[in-house]
């Protein structure tokens with residue numbers, strides 16, 4: 001499906017670390033934090049061992065407590081909702097814009113207004129079960145789906161109006177811009193992820209970005225088992241986690257960040273080849289880039305068919321010619337444990353369900369050649 005874009009520079013960077021004695025908590029993590037926060041223009045970068053752990057720490061820094069409600073989207077990678085559950089809080093799903101898959105600000109505002117009003121009005125947004133001890137509405141966790149920023153001016157306006165903290169899951173969006181502002185920097189907190197299919201990889205890893213100094217200090221402590229400045233190795237001010245990013249990964253990240261423009265440009269080129277070859281296939285919708293996206297950093301290339309049957313047929317045909325494809329995303333509200341915990345049915349979020357049934361991610365990475373894109377496009381045309 002994807003392949004990391006690595007050169008001798010990255011290999012040497014990792015080797016250099018292995019030749020020192022600092023495999024963790026050395027100088028590379030700081031360098032990587034400066035590289036990422038400098039690139040996006042935020043005051044603080046906090047390196048962690050995954051995007052998931054980064055999101056978890058943001059929720060803790062936002063003060064999310066058991067029973068709290070967090071508005072978010074079911075059309076996402078599972079982590080963005082899991083971290084809400086890690087805090088004992090309750091994800092409240094809002095349906096998405098069918099063109100982009102990003103949270104729909106109109107419905108988001110309605111949800112915030114109804115939940116803040118309480119009573120019957122609030123109840124219609126709560127799940128059928130699992131919300132008996134529902135507490136206060138505290139935050140919005142938005143997701144920049146497939147690398148495209150959500151409508152953050154609107155989300156921030158709603159957050160301000162209802163006194164909510166806004167956490168941006170920008171795990172898929174490093175380098176994208178929303179109205180010329182870098183993804184990850186438009187909310188109170190942003191998080192990037194560096195799994196090997198991402199624009200920049202560290203093998204495993206993540207980075208929180210924020211301008212909030214107090215929260216940055218707190219999250220830096222939490223990622224290191226709650227040790228605060230001045231604590232010794234065996235004293236722990238807070239209940240923390242081992243969410244540290246190791247030095248080999250950080251060094252790989254520094255090397256990747258030194259050529260990020262190149263990494264983003266090759267992915268954009270592959271996306272362009274796909275567009276050029278597939279824009280004339282009537283039964284296939286190509287990714288929709290909205291006006292507010294001033295730069296698109298391509299994470300995956302997801303096309304949509306007219307319905308589930310057509311999607312399954314195409315997936316089957318492509319797998320027969322060794323082209324790997326994946327349904328993308330399978331909505332969170334229909335994952336078995338979400339159904340068990342909260343009693344959701346698939347139709348609760350119709351736009352999310354429809355995208356989930358029709359979307360197919362094609363092979364995509366910055367190292368794909370024009371011939372490979374050609375082959376995929378030809379096979380798609382033939383199958384359809």
Ligand SMILES: Cc1ncc(COP(=O)(O)O)c(C=O)c1O
Nearest residue numbers: 050051052077079171172193195
């Ligand atoms: C939208 C989204 N959120 C969170 C994550 C979690 O990142 P990680 O896999 O590094 O934990 C990912 C990564 O795939 C993602 O795509």
